[in-house]
Amino acid sequence: MSLPAPSPALDPVVRHLYVHVPFCPTICPYCDFHVLTRRAGLVERYLEQIEVEAAGLAAAYTVELDTVYLGGGTPSFLRDEELAALVGSVRRHLGWGRVENTLEVNPGTVSGARAAHWRTLGFDRASVGVQSLDDATLKFLGRQHDAAQARDAVTTLIGEGFRVSGDLITAVPGQPLLSDIQGLVDLGVGHVSAYTLTIEPGTEFARRGVTVQEDDERRGFEDTEAALGALGFTRYEVSNYARPGQESRHNLAYWQGRTYLGLGPGAAGHYPADGGWQMADGEQQRAPNVLTVRRTNPHLHEWLTGAAGEAEAIDATEFVTDALFMGLRLRAGVDLADLSRRSGLDVAEVYAAPIAQNVARGLLTLDGDRLRATPDGWWVLNRVVTDFLEI
Template sequence: MSADPAAQTSPAPDVVRHLYVHVPFCPTICPYCDFHVLTRRAGMVERYLERLEAEAAQLAATYRTELDTVYLGGGTPSFLRDAEIEALVGSVRRHLGWGRLENTLEVNPGTATPERAMHWRALGFDRASVGVQSLDDATLTFLGRQHDAQQAREAVTTLIRTGFRVSGDLITAVPGQPLESDIQGLLDLGVGHVSAYTLTIEPGTEFARRGVTVEEEDERRGFEQTEALLTARGLTRYEISNYARPGQESRHNLAYWQGRTYLGLGPGAAGHYPADGGWQMADGGGPRAADVLTVRRTNPHLHEWLTGEAGEAEPIDAPEFVTDALFMGLRLRAGVNLGDLSRRSGLNVPQVYAAPIEVNVARGLLALDGEQLRATPDGWWVLNRVITDFLEVEVTGQDAAGSGSPS
């Protein structure tokens, strides 16, 4: 890997440098999907774009933005027609600016043509996350995908030729999937980044209703085989599910894993906001405003969002900031710098959390090198259990390390 992308200087705490935009529309709903998605209906996209413009203006009036990254996810952002995506980008640029380092568009292979790829590049996108999922037609059929393997190959090739940095998404642990062929085929196309996620059966999905299951041994086998195949071809596993050639890491997703603040725009979008934008709990409960470091907000789903409903706000105090940062940061190969986390949270993290650190180091689930704490491969596999040990620590007012600066 190039210079460690996880080792970055913290920006000023009142500046937000990352923006996520949710586009909920899809051509069809995949049987494994539990995101906020829906098929488009007459007039719905127009109403969505009008509300998006208003929400972008509201965010701009509340928060100071100097964007490094913008990420359009979904849903299927590339399912928007050319004029629609142009209007969306215009709203973002007018009110919030545009990413100076990276601007990502999620792309369904069936929507990518040379003409559309050039249009996306002209709008300012330079990175494409392509939902390949597999290069095996039988696996794609099982997953309910509307594209075939040839369309996926053509989409990736087209985007690379148009100048995009391309990330390919793969789903692993699918029954009968030729995983080695999928990985080799994707790398042969020239992608510099691969996101490999285990098939997960979420409640309420079509797969759950059908009784589809994933065996843990198949999940673990896919987890390990994916790493072996990708690292053998020169990609580095920089996060549990993400691999990249040097310099090809997702800068936007790194902001999530590093616990940075980011705005969420659109229905169902989540954001991690500076506390200085103001917040209130519906019941008046929660920590005092002086104790709040950041706020997590989640927008309501489309119909409520269109009416201007506010959604949910969760104030984050120092202990929760630390456990969130550990849960996200330990996903990274580089792990978390405890000194930096102490400065950002205002807690003496090595002292307050000495017991769970020592226990999990002894178990072989964590490794501590100076101030750098990271999860081992075995620790990655049971990260939820590791974080539970940290959640059980009782933090008192005597544990402060100084003034926190969370961004």
């Protein structure tokens, strides 16, 4: 199968920015993200390198931001002046989101004065790591806040005018999941992200031998949808639920296969191929038929030296399989005609066999150009996408 030249239908303008803040007050026993506790001088050096990297991204790409997302780590753990300096670097070089600007928030860092400060910096959406509203569950998860602090944090943020999303972890032994869901909705959130407790290698939970049963995963998966659906929330992505108009615009960009910048240690980005990119040895690289480039920054100490990290050229085939893997997570699914236009491949024709196989298995549906995963397909999405990789 011959590959086309890069598609002119791909947007050359980058409209989304992810900023990674790796600092946390403590490390949760289930966490496998690039996080660390703060040390003397580290935050200052981090902010200096953010300024340098933001300037470099601005020079390499055409940027007109719709969304900005500060994740971590615990971005709200930064002191007020530190967060202001970080936002200043972003605004100075890359601008600010015209549609949505999200700050990830730990409940224990919230006060009325701090929430008001975050609003003045330009944040209008807060993603709050509630995880549970049950103190015993929070203690098991190693969280430093209690249920009362979580409730107060959400109430305070809503009072300051934030659109608030609450994170929940499901399939935790002994967790009163339905009570957690009802309590979070009663607080007034417009969005809920519900993630199954996953035991990753190298985490404290893995070292302790903590396990999650598949039956508990499936029950949490189904009970969460039923409960939130009855409360007026739509499951618009495998793990995300929203009231109408409250979807995460930033995360939709990931699931829809759009390009985005990654700023900070460990941050991943999906870049237009014509913006220039470097391999770890510093040499400029391009390959024929490259549509986009995925790059992952190194972890903090190497990143502070200006190291380039890892880069991967994405051709049309990889672009399509990535877009299918991400897009099938959405209730809306994937528009195959649009994906063909953006990739230059006739997706419906090239992947006719795996589409037909998975439709027959009841894992996908095809309505015109719209390919969607069924609820059973969502549960085994990795297996479904493997069929597309084998073409």
